[in-house]
Amino acid sequence: MLLLSPRGALLSVYCPQIFLILSSGSYLSCRCRMNYTAPSGDHSEDTALPQSTPPRAAHNRGPVPISSWSLLALSSVVALGANIICNKIPGLAPRQRAICQSRPDAIIVIGEGAQMGINECQYQFRFGRWNCSALGEKTVFGQELRVGSREAAFTYAITAAGVAHAVTAACSQGNLSNCGCDREKQGYYNRAEGWKWGGCSADVRYGIDFSRRFVDAREIKKNARRLMNLHNNEAGRKVLEERMKLECKCHGVSGSCTTKTCWTTLPKFREVGHLLKEKYNAAVQVEVVRASRLRQPTFLRIKQLRSYQKPMETDLVYIEKSPNYCEEDAATGSVGTQGRLCNRTSPGADGCDTMCCGRGYNTHQYTKVWQCNCKFHWCCFVKCNTCSERTEVFTCK
Secondary structure, three states, rough: OEEOHHHHHHHHHHHHHHHHHHHOOOOEEOOOOEEEEOOOOOOOOOOOOOOOOOHHHHHHOOOOOEOOHHHHHHHHHHHHHHHHHHOOOOOOOHHHHHHHHHHHHHHHHHHHHHHHHHHHHHHOOOOOOOOOOOOOOOEEEOOOOOOOOOOHHHHHHHHHHHHHHHHHHHHHOOOOOOOOOOOOOOOOOOOOEEEEEEEOOHHHHHHHHHHHHHHHHHOOOOHHHHHHHHHHHHHHHHHHHOOOEEEEEEEEHHHOOEEEEEEEOOOHHHHHHHHHHHHHHHHHHEEEEOOOOOOEEEEEOOOOOOOOOOOOOOOEEOOOOOOOOOOOOOOOOOOOOOOOEOOOOOOOOEEEHHHOOOOOEEEEEEEEEEEEEEEOOOOOOEEEEEEEEEEEEEEEE
């Protein structure tokens, strides 16, 4: 017999597929803004993924008990629900689909992380000809660029970092099974600086390892693009790891700081986006070095140098020059700039001359009307003036 809380009952009605998955013993937030809380024991196992200690906060949520005689039947239903959902997600590689089916709670978090990366990409390139858009097959990571350009390098780095960030945050909040806070640091006391580890440190190593196992699993073909994508994935995760922050809280009498308790926290993802944009501007062109016998791609080296110097771990690398992104081109994945907004007076990348690639621009005139200069008169009414403003908007031809 399955005992449901009122929220669980509503979840089964409005989100039936997600409810079937959640009944396996995982916890996540449904899109219809309802929380489901699972038993503390997770009935699904994934030996390929790292384990971590669950956070204390996760034990404070009320459980939904499931009697032992129903578990066998329920597990079959859960497996069927996971297969249905995972098979409908476009662009997953076989290993990714296997992780999705064994960890259906994690696929929601992965999707949120990938979307966070896409949103940050669109923000960073909002004023450029390429605004993080592409033509091609749509996947959980968005529509991928077909050219191994520096733009492709940025998209791979930012989405890999986004998945690692989202998974780490979900673990710290108790929203993902089999992980939690980083407990290894707890108990260590730094006598020289007068602080000790405590609180809930973000387990970024778990998030990075999860991102590595899932995101990198889509690289199946053994070619130069695979080596490029794997390098940029790792560069994005490395930037995230290097920007982890230390937060501390003082303890003592009358506001003194006799001792401090410290823990690690995730950086704002906007900070990661800014750093990766700087890496994009300084991206390094590379070429593949092949094994002498099998002629398979082995590693990447900097193209302009005669030596076999490899790029730095946090360098973004590309193997092909970028197209100009002026016209729609299915071969490169460019969507073009026709219809894009531009700034007529700007000398930068968002200026109409640059954005529209010399094709010219259209001028649209609008009149905005609103109530202004409102005053309260005794007693009792408000009198306003009507203000208007004439604006012009420019779009590329």
